[in-house]
Amino acid sequence: MGIAVSHWPLARAVAAAGQIGVVSGTGIDSVFVRRLQDHGVDGELGAVLERFPSQHVVEQVLARFARARRSSAARYRNIAMPSHRSSRVAVELTVLASFAEVALAKLGHTGTVGLNLLTKIQLPTVPSLYGAMLAGVDVVLMGAGIPAHVPGILDRLARGDVVETPLAITGPAPRSGAPVLRFDPAWLATPTPPRRPAFFGIVSSHVLATALTRRASGTVEGFVVERAVAGGHNAPPRGPLVLDDRGQPVYGPRDEVDLEAMRDLGVPFYLAGGVTTPEHVRGALDAGAAGVQVGTLFAYCRESGMDPRLRADVVAAAQCGGVEVTTSTRASSTGYPFKVASVAGTLSDGAVYAHRERVCDLGYLREAYVTADGAIGYRCPAEPVQSYLAKGGSPEETVGRVCLCNALMATAGLGQLRRGRTAEPPIVTSGDEVADIVRLAGADSSYGAADVIAHLGRDLPTAT
Structure with missing residues:
Protein backbone atom coordinates (compact mmCIF):
# COMPACT_ATOMS: atom_id res chain seq x y z
CA MET A 1 0.00 0.00 0.00
CA GLY A 2 2.90 2.37 -0.69
CA ILE A 3 3.65 5.08 1.88
CA ALA A 4 0.90 6.02 4.37
CA VAL A 5 -2.00 4.94 2.14
CA SER A 6 -2.64 2.04 4.49
CA HIS A 7 -2.25 4.34 7.50
CA TRP A 8 -3.62 4.07 11.02
CA PRO A 9 -7.20 5.31 10.35
CA LEU A 10 -7.69 2.64 7.67
CA ALA A 11 -6.03 -0.09 9.72
CA ARG A 12 -8.13 0.86 12.74
CA ALA A 13 -11.37 0.71 10.73
CA VAL A 14 -10.51 -2.69 9.27
CA ALA A 15 -9.35 -4.16 12.59
CA ALA A 16 -12.40 -2.82 14.43
CA ALA A 17 -14.56 -4.64 11.87
CA GLY A 18 -12.98 -7.97 12.83
CA GLN A 19 -10.35 -8.26 10.09
CA ILE A 20 -6.56 -7.74 10.14
CA GLY A 21 -5.84 -4.03 9.71
CA VAL A 22 -2.33 -3.41 8.41
CA VAL A 23 -0.31 -0.19 8.54
CA SER A 24 2.50 0.56 6.13
CA GLY A 25 5.81 1.11 7.88
CA THR A 26 7.64 2.38 4.80
CA GLY A 27 9.18 5.79 5.41
CA ILE A 28 7.29 6.02 8.70
CA ASP A 29 9.81 8.42 10.28
CA SER A 30 9.32 10.98 7.49
CA VAL A 31 5.57 10.43 7.52
CA PHE A 32 5.46 11.07 11.27
CA VAL A 33 7.47 14.29 11.25
CA ARG A 34 5.60 15.69 8.25
CA ARG A 35 2.28 15.05 9.96
CA LEU A 36 3.60 16.83 13.04
CA GLN A 37 4.58 19.83 10.92
CA ASP A 38 1.11 19.92 9.34
CA HIS A 39 -1.14 19.08 12.27
CA GLY A 40 0.80 19.07 15.52
CA VAL A 41 -0.36 16.80 18.35
CA ASP A 42 -4.07 16.18 18.93
CA GLY A 43 -5.67 14.42 21.89
CA GLU A 44 -5.35 10.88 20.54
CA LEU A 45 -1.74 11.25 19.48
CA GLY A 46 -0.89 12.97 22.75
CA ALA A 47 -2.34 10.07 24.74
CA VAL A 48 -0.36 7.59 22.64
CA LEU A 49 2.90 9.50 23.03
CA GLU A 50 2.48 9.57 26.81
CA ARG A 51 2.74 5.76 26.75
CA PHE A 52 6.10 5.71 24.96
CA PRO A 53 8.74 4.41 27.39
CA SER A 54 11.35 7.11 26.71
CA GLN A 55 9.74 10.50 27.19
CA HIS A 56 12.96 12.37 26.44
CA VAL A 57 12.72 11.01 22.87
CA VAL A 58 9.16 12.31 22.59
CA GLU A 59 10.18 15.71 23.93
CA GLN A 60 13.09 16.02 21.49
CA VAL A 61 10.99 15.09 18.46
CA LEU A 62 8.10 17.38 19.37
CA ALA A 63 10.45 20.28 20.08
CA ARG A 64 11.98 19.91 16.64
CA PHE A 65 8.92 19.21 14.49
CA ALA A 66 5.70 20.13 16.32
CA ARG A 67 6.51 23.54 17.77
CA ALA A 68 4.89 25.47 14.88
CA ARG A 69 2.59 24.56 12.01
CA ARG A 70 3.97 24.58 8.48
CA SER A 71 2.25 26.96 6.07
CA SER A 72 1.06 25.52 2.76
CA ALA A 73 3.72 27.60 1.00
CA ALA A 74 6.61 26.28 3.11
CA ARG A 75 8.80 23.25 2.60
CA TYR A 76 8.78 20.34 5.03
CA ARG A 77 11.78 20.02 7.30
CA ASN A 78 13.46 16.80 6.23
CA ILE A 79 15.25 14.31 8.41
CA ALA A 80 18.64 12.82 7.55
CA MET A 81 18.62 10.05 4.98
CA PRO A 82 19.13 6.59 6.53
CA SER A 83 22.57 5.03 6.50
CA HIS A 84 24.68 2.64 8.58
CA ARG A 85 26.04 5.79 10.22
CA SER A 86 22.59 7.05 11.31
CA SER A 87 22.66 8.71 14.71
CA ARG A 88 20.96 7.23 17.74
CA VAL A 89 18.54 10.17 17.61
CA ALA A 90 17.49 9.11 14.10
CA VAL A 91 17.04 5.50 15.19
CA GLU A 92 14.94 6.55 18.19
CA LEU A 93 12.75 8.68 15.91
CA THR A 94 12.01 5.61 13.78
CA VAL A 95 11.07 3.62 16.89
CA LEU A 96 8.76 6.40 18.06
CA ALA A 97 7.13 6.86 14.65
CA SER A 98 6.43 3.15 14.26
CA PHE A 99 5.12 2.96 17.82
CA ALA A 100 2.73 5.86 17.25
CA GLU A 101 1.37 4.47 13.97
CA VAL A 102 0.58 1.06 15.44
CA ALA A 103 -0.70 2.43 18.75
CA LEU A 104 -3.12 4.76 16.96
CA ALA A 105 -4.32 1.87 14.79
CA LYS A 106 -5.04 -0.20 17.92
CA LEU A 107 -7.04 2.45 19.79
CA GLY A 108 -10.70 1.81 20.59
CA HIS A 109 -11.03 -1.88 19.71
CA THR A 110 -9.58 -5.31 20.45
CA GLY A 111 -8.96 -6.31 16.83
CA THR A 112 -5.78 -7.43 15.09
CA VAL A 113 -3.28 -4.90 13.71
CA GLY A 114 -0.30 -5.69 11.50
CA LEU A 115 2.78 -3.87 10.21
CA ASN A 116 3.98 -4.18 6.61
CA LEU A 117 7.64 -3.54 5.74
CA LEU A 118 9.75 -4.04 2.62
CA THR A 119 12.71 -6.38 3.08
CA LYS A 120 14.53 -4.36 0.42
CA ILE A 121 14.58 -1.33 2.75
CA ALA A 158 11.01 -10.03 22.44
CA ARG A 159 13.81 -11.12 24.80
CA GLY A 160 15.24 -7.61 24.99
CA ASP A 161 18.45 -8.74 23.30
CA VAL A 162 20.77 -6.66 21.13
CA VAL A 163 20.18 -7.21 17.41
CA GLU A 164 23.09 -7.11 14.96
CA THR A 165 22.62 -7.51 11.20
CA PRO A 166 25.22 -7.10 8.45
CA LEU A 167 24.58 -4.27 6.01
CA ALA A 168 23.57 -5.60 2.59
CA ILE A 169 26.02 -4.27 0.00
CA THR A 170 25.58 -4.33 -3.77
CA GLY A 171 28.70 -5.60 -5.53
CA PRO A 172 31.99 -6.56 -3.88
CA ALA A 173 32.14 -6.31 -0.10
CA PRO A 174 34.73 -4.06 1.55
CA ARG A 175 38.01 -5.67 2.57
CA SER A 176 37.16 -5.15 6.21
CA GLY A 177 33.77 -6.82 5.80
CA ALA A 178 30.28 -5.37 5.79
CA PRO A 179 29.39 -2.92 8.56
CA VAL A 180 27.07 -4.26 11.23
CA LEU A 181 23.79 -2.53 12.02
CA ARG A 182 23.41 -2.66 15.80
CA PHE A 183 20.21 -2.01 17.74
CA ASP A 184 20.00 -2.21 21.52
CA PRO A 185 16.50 -2.19 23.08
CA ALA A 186 18.11 -0.85 26.27
CA TRP A 187 18.42 2.52 24.53
CA LEU A 188 14.68 3.00 25.07
CA ALA A 189 14.67 2.04 28.77
CA THR A 190 11.76 -0.35 28.22
CA PRO A 191 10.67 -1.83 31.58
CA THR A 192 9.81 -5.26 30.13
CA PRO A 193 10.46 -6.73 26.66
CA PRO A 194 7.48 -6.56 24.30
CA ARG A 195 5.43 -9.51 23.09
CA ARG A 196 6.60 -11.23 19.90
CA PRO A 197 4.12 -10.77 17.03
CA ALA A 198 3.31 -13.41 14.46
CA PHE A 199 5.34 -13.27 11.26
CA PHE A 200 3.81 -13.57 7.78
CA GLY A 201 6.11 -13.80 4.79
CA ILE A 202 4.86 -12.21 1.57
CA VAL A 203 5.77 -14.51 -1.30
CA SER A 204 4.89 -14.95 -4.96
CA SER A 205 5.11 -18.74 -5.19
CA HIS A 206 5.06 -21.97 -3.23
CA VAL A 207 8.78 -22.29 -4.05
CA LEU A 208 9.58 -19.12 -2.11
CA ALA A 209 7.25 -20.13 0.71
CA THR A 210 9.02 -23.47 1.02
CA ALA A 211 12.44 -21.80 0.99
CA LEU A 212 11.39 -19.30 3.65
CA THR A 213 9.98 -22.06 5.84
CA ARG A 214 13.27 -23.97 5.69
CA ARG A 215 15.66 -21.02 5.96
CA ALA A 216 13.86 -18.79 8.44
CA SER A 217 15.73 -17.93 11.63
CA GLY A 218 12.54 -18.44 13.66
CA THR A 219 8.95 -19.54 13.25
CA VAL A 220 6.82 -18.38 10.34
CA GLU A 221 3.16 -18.22 11.33
CA GLY A 222 1.67 -17.48 7.91
CA PHE A 223 2.12 -16.42 4.30
CA VAL A 224 0.58 -13.87 1.99
CA VAL A 225 0.74 -15.19 -1.57
CA GLU A 226 0.75 -12.21 -3.94
CA ARG A 227 -0.12 -12.86 -7.55
CA ALA A 228 1.20 -10.77 -10.43
CA VAL A 229 -2.04 -8.77 -10.75
CA ALA A 230 -1.46 -7.16 -7.32
CA GLY A 231 -0.58 -3.48 -7.06
CA GLY A 232 2.75 -2.07 -5.93
CA HIS A 233 5.88 -4.14 -6.39
CA ASN A 234 5.55 -7.54 -8.05
CA ALA A 235 7.96 -10.44 -8.15
CA PRO A 236 9.67 -10.74 -11.54
CA PRO A 237 8.63 -13.65 -13.76
CA ARG A 238 10.57 -16.85 -13.31
CA GLY A 239 12.99 -17.61 -16.13
CA PRO A 240 14.24 -15.27 -18.88
CA LEU A 241 12.51 -11.88 -18.97
CA VAL A 242 10.07 -11.55 -21.87
CA LEU A 243 8.22 -8.28 -22.50
CA ASP A 244 4.93 -7.79 -24.30
CA ASP A 245 4.27 -5.06 -26.88
CA ARG A 246 3.65 -2.54 -24.06
CA GLY A 247 6.96 -3.31 -22.36
CA GLN A 248 5.36 -5.30 -19.54
CA PRO A 249 6.86 -8.53 -18.19
CA VAL A 250 5.09 -11.65 -19.40
CA TYR A 251 4.10 -14.14 -16.70
CA GLY A 252 3.59 -17.78 -17.60
CA PRO A 253 2.66 -21.17 -16.13
CA ARG A 254 5.81 -21.28 -14.00
CA ASP A 255 4.54 -18.20 -12.16
CA GLU A 256 1.24 -19.80 -11.17
CA VAL A 257 1.00 -20.62 -7.47
CA ASP A 258 0.67 -24.30 -6.62
CA LEU A 259 -2.02 -24.06 -3.98
CA GLU A 260 -1.79 -27.75 -3.15
CA ALA A 261 1.89 -27.25 -2.31
CA MET A 262 0.94 -24.25 -0.17
CA ARG A 263 -1.58 -26.37 1.73
CA ASP A 264 1.02 -29.08 2.25
CA LEU A 265 3.27 -26.64 4.13
CA GLY A 266 0.74 -26.71 6.95
CA VAL A 267 0.98 -22.95 7.49
CA PRO A 268 -2.02 -20.63 7.02
CA PHE A 269 -1.85 -18.59 3.84
CA TYR A 270 -3.77 -15.66 2.40
CA LEU A 271 -4.23 -15.01 -1.32
CA ALA A 272 -3.56 -11.50 -2.62
CA GLY A 273 -3.89 -9.77 -5.96
CA GLY A 274 -7.09 -9.14 -7.88
CA VAL A 275 -9.40 -9.77 -4.93
CA THR A 276 -12.34 -7.46 -5.68
CA THR A 277 -15.49 -9.63 -5.59
CA PRO A 278 -17.22 -12.05 -3.21
CA GLU A 279 -16.51 -14.80 -5.74
CA HIS A 280 -12.78 -14.16 -5.42
CA VAL A 281 -13.01 -14.57 -1.65
CA ARG A 282 -15.08 -17.72 -1.89
CA GLY A 283 -12.65 -19.18 -4.44
CA ALA A 284 -9.67 -18.49 -2.19
CA LEU A 285 -11.30 -20.16 0.79
CA ASP A 286 -12.36 -23.14 -1.30
CA ALA A 287 -8.73 -23.49 -2.44
CA GLY A 288 -7.59 -23.82 1.17
CA ALA A 289 -6.58 -20.24 1.93
CA ALA A 290 -7.21 -18.88 5.42
CA GLY A 291 -8.38 -15.63 3.85
CA VAL A 292 -7.42 -12.91 1.40
CA GLN A 293 -5.36 -9.74 1.41
CA VAL A 294 -7.06 -6.74 -0.18
CA GLY A 295 -5.26 -3.60 -1.30
CA THR A 296 -6.82 -1.78 -4.23
CA LEU A 297 -10.39 -1.58 -2.92
CA PHE A 298 -9.18 -0.18 0.40
CA ALA A 299 -6.77 2.27 -1.26
CA TYR A 300 -9.70 4.32 -2.58
CA CYS A 301 -11.99 4.18 0.45
CA ARG A 302 -12.61 7.23 2.63
CA GLU A 303 -10.31 6.04 5.41
CA SER A 304 -7.27 5.54 3.18
CA GLY A 305 -4.32 7.90 3.39
CA MET A 306 -4.29 8.76 -0.30
CA ASP A 307 -4.65 12.48 -0.98
CA PRO A 308 -8.46 12.94 -1.11
CA ARG A 309 -8.33 14.94 -4.35
CA LEU A 310 -6.20 12.31 -6.05
CA ARG A 311 -8.45 9.55 -4.72
CA ALA A 312 -11.53 11.30 -6.10
CA ASP A 313 -9.84 11.75 -9.48
CA VAL A 314 -9.10 8.03 -9.73
CA VAL A 315 -12.63 7.02 -8.72
CA ALA A 316 -14.11 9.45 -11.26
CA ALA A 317 -11.79 8.16 -13.98
CA ALA A 318 -12.65 4.55 -13.13
CA GLN A 319 -16.35 5.35 -13.42
CA CYS A 320 -15.66 6.54 -16.96
CA GLY A 321 -13.47 3.53 -17.74
CA GLY A 322 -10.41 5.72 -18.01
CA VAL A 323 -7.86 4.10 -15.67
CA GLU A 324 -5.26 1.86 -17.25
CA VAL A 325 -2.72 -0.05 -15.17
CA THR A 326 0.63 -1.11 -16.57
CA THR A 327 3.44 -3.15 -15.05
CA SER A 328 6.63 -1.13 -15.43
CA THR A 329 10.03 -2.77 -15.36
CA ARG A 330 11.71 0.64 -15.14
CA ALA A 331 9.82 2.76 -12.60
CA SER A 332 11.17 1.24 -9.39
CA SER A 333 14.84 1.54 -8.55
CA THR A 334 14.57 -1.78 -6.71
CA GLY A 335 14.56 -3.65 -10.02
CA TYR A 336 11.21 -5.24 -9.20
CA PRO A 337 8.26 -4.74 -11.59
CA PHE A 338 5.95 -2.00 -10.32
CA LYS A 339 2.28 -1.33 -11.11
CA VAL A 340 1.52 2.20 -12.33
CA ALA A 341 -2.00 3.55 -12.89
CA SER A 342 -2.46 6.13 -15.64
CA VAL A 343 -3.79 9.21 -13.83
CA ALA A 344 -3.61 12.77 -15.16
CA GLY A 345 -1.14 15.00 -13.36
CA THR A 346 0.91 12.11 -11.99
CA LEU A 347 4.24 10.60 -13.01
CA SER A 348 2.43 8.16 -15.30
CA ASP A 349 2.19 11.16 -17.67
CA GLY A 350 5.37 11.47 -19.73
CA ALA A 351 5.23 15.27 -19.68
CA VAL A 352 4.97 15.35 -15.88
CA TYR A 353 7.84 12.87 -15.58
CA ALA A 354 10.04 14.89 -17.95
CA HIS A 355 9.33 18.15 -16.13
CA ARG A 356 10.32 16.87 -12.68
CA GLU A 357 13.83 17.73 -11.58
CA ARG A 358 15.57 14.70 -10.11
CA VAL A 359 16.12 14.99 -6.36
CA CYS A 360 17.17 12.35 -3.82
CA ASP A 361 16.52 13.62 -0.30
CA LEU A 362 14.62 10.78 1.39
CA GLY A 363 16.86 7.89 0.39
CA TYR A 364 14.91 4.84 1.51
CA LEU A 365 15.57 2.89 -1.70
CA ARG A 366 19.26 3.72 -1.97
CA GLU A 367 21.64 0.77 -2.15
CA ALA A 368 24.93 0.55 -0.30
CA TYR A 369 28.07 0.03 -2.36
CA VAL A 370 31.85 0.20 -1.93
CA THR A 371 33.41 3.40 -3.26
CA ALA A 372 36.71 3.56 -5.14
CA ASP A 373 38.56 4.38 -1.90
CA GLY A 374 36.99 1.46 -0.03
CA ALA A 375 34.37 3.38 1.92
CA ILE A 376 30.63 2.67 2.01
CA GLY A 377 28.49 4.93 -0.16
CA TYR A 378 24.84 5.04 -1.17
CA ARG A 379 23.27 5.47 -4.59
CA CYS A 380 19.95 5.14 -6.39
CA PRO A 381 19.31 5.11 -10.15
CA ALA A 382 16.43 7.56 -9.60
CA GLU A 383 18.76 10.22 -8.16
CA PRO A 384 20.23 12.96 -10.40
CA VAL A 385 21.90 11.17 -13.30
CA GLN A 386 25.32 12.79 -13.01
CA SER A 387 25.43 12.05 -9.30
CA TYR A 388 24.60 8.39 -9.93
CA LEU A 389 27.22 8.08 -12.67
CA ALA A 390 29.84 9.69 -10.44
CA LYS A 391 29.17 6.91 -7.94
CA GLY A 392 29.93 4.24 -10.54
CA GLY A 393 26.38 3.60 -11.70
CA SER A 394 25.60 2.81 -15.33
CA PRO A 395 23.60 5.27 -17.46
CA GLU A 396 21.26 2.50 -18.62
CA GLU A 397 20.06 2.01 -15.05
CA THR A 398 18.79 5.59 -14.83
CA VAL A 399 16.39 5.41 -17.79
CA GLY A 400 12.74 5.69 -16.77
CA ARG A 401 13.42 5.51 -13.04
CA VAL A 402 10.95 7.21 -10.70
CA CYS A 403 11.81 8.54 -7.25
CA LEU A 404 9.20 6.41 -5.51
CA CYS A 405 10.16 7.84 -2.12
CA ASN A 406 9.09 11.37 -3.04
CA ALA A 407 6.29 10.32 -5.40
CA LEU A 408 4.56 8.02 -2.91
CA MET A 409 4.92 10.63 -0.18
CA ALA A 410 3.08 13.03 -2.50
CA THR A 411 0.39 10.40 -3.14
CA ALA A 412 -0.32 10.49 0.60
CA GLY A 413 -0.60 14.29 0.56
CA LEU A 414 2.83 14.72 2.12
CA GLY A 415 4.79 15.80 -0.94
CA GLN A 416 7.70 18.21 -0.68
CA LEU A 417 7.70 21.67 -2.26
CA ARG A 418 10.53 22.40 -4.68
CA ARG A 419 11.92 25.54 -6.27
CA GLY A 420 9.23 27.94 -7.39
CA ARG A 421 6.82 26.28 -4.94
CA THR A 422 6.41 23.39 -7.35
CA ALA A 423 4.92 20.37 -5.60
CA GLU A 424 6.39 16.91 -6.00
CA PRO A 425 4.12 14.98 -8.40
CA PRO A 426 2.52 11.78 -7.10
CA ILE A 427 2.36 8.30 -8.57
CA VAL A 428 -0.60 5.96 -8.20
CA THR A 429 -0.05 2.24 -7.91
CA SER A 430 -3.02 -0.11 -8.17
CA GLY A 431 -3.84 -3.69 -8.93
CA ASP A 432 -4.99 -4.66 -12.41
CA GLU A 433 -8.61 -4.73 -11.25
CA VAL A 434 -8.80 -1.04 -10.30
CA ALA A 435 -11.92 -0.62 -12.44
CA ASP A 436 -13.80 -2.74 -9.90
CA ILE A 437 -13.85 0.14 -7.42
CA VAL A 438 -16.92 1.41 -9.31
CA ARG A 439 -18.90 -1.46 -7.76
CA LEU A 440 -18.56 0.30 -4.41
CA ALA A 441 -18.66 4.00 -5.27
CA GLY A 442 -21.99 5.45 -4.18
CA ALA A 443 -23.89 8.48 -5.39
CA ASP A 444 -21.15 10.72 -3.99
CA SER A 445 -18.46 8.58 -5.68
CA SER A 446 -17.07 7.44 -2.34
CA TYR A 447 -17.25 4.45 -0.01
CA GLY A 448 -15.89 3.34 3.34
CA ALA A 449 -13.77 0.47 4.62
CA ALA A 450 -16.90 -1.13 6.09
CA ASP A 451 -18.44 -1.14 2.61
CA VAL A 452 -15.45 -3.06 1.26
CA ILE A 453 -15.70 -5.67 4.01
CA ALA A 454 -19.45 -6.06 3.57
CA HIS A 455 -19.09 -6.36 -0.21
CA LEU A 456 -16.36 -9.01 -0.11
CA GLY A 457 -18.03 -11.00 2.68
CA ARG A 458 -21.49 -10.95 1.13
CA ASP A 459 -21.56 -14.67 0.30
CA LEU A 460 -19.87 -15.89 3.46
CA PRO A 461 -21.88 -17.54 6.25
CA THR A 462 -22.49 -15.31 9.24
CA ALA A 463 -21.43 -16.42 12.71
CA THR A 464 -24.25 -17.59 14.99
Missing part, protein backbone atom coordinates in the same frame (compact mmCIF):
# COMPACT_ATOMS: atom_id res chain seq x y z
CA GLN A 122 16.99 -2.71 5.34
CA LEU A 123 18.26 0.21 7.40
CA PRO A 124 15.07 1.15 9.34
CA THR A 125 13.78 -2.42 9.68
CA VAL A 126 14.83 -3.30 13.23
CA PRO A 127 13.86 0.02 14.88
CA SER A 128 10.56 -0.06 12.97
CA LEU A 129 9.87 -3.56 14.24
CA TYR A 130 10.74 -2.64 17.80
CA GLY A 131 8.54 0.44 17.83
CA ALA A 132 5.62 -1.57 16.50
CA MET A 133 6.23 -4.28 19.12
CA LEU A 134 6.23 -1.69 21.91
CA ALA A 135 2.75 -0.70 20.70
CA GLY A 136 1.56 -4.32 20.74
CA VAL A 137 1.55 -5.09 17.01
CA ASP A 138 -0.03 -8.48 16.38
CA VAL A 139 1.43 -9.43 12.99
CA VAL A 140 4.47 -8.40 10.93
CA LEU A 141 4.20 -8.88 7.17
CA MET A 142 7.28 -8.59 4.95
CA GLY A 143 8.05 -9.20 1.29
CA ALA A 144 10.06 -7.57 -1.54
CA GLY A 145 12.87 -9.99 -0.85
CA ILE A 146 13.27 -13.10 1.28
CA PRO A 147 13.01 -12.01 4.93
CA ALA A 148 14.43 -15.24 6.37
CA HIS A 149 16.29 -13.33 9.08
CA VAL A 150 13.28 -11.45 10.43
CA PRO A 151 11.61 -14.15 12.58
CA GLY A 152 14.84 -14.47 14.56
CA ILE A 153 15.04 -10.70 14.95
CA LEU A 154 11.53 -10.72 16.41
CA ASP A 155 12.61 -13.43 18.84
CA ARG A 156 15.61 -11.39 20.00
CA LEU A 157 13.63 -8.18 20.38
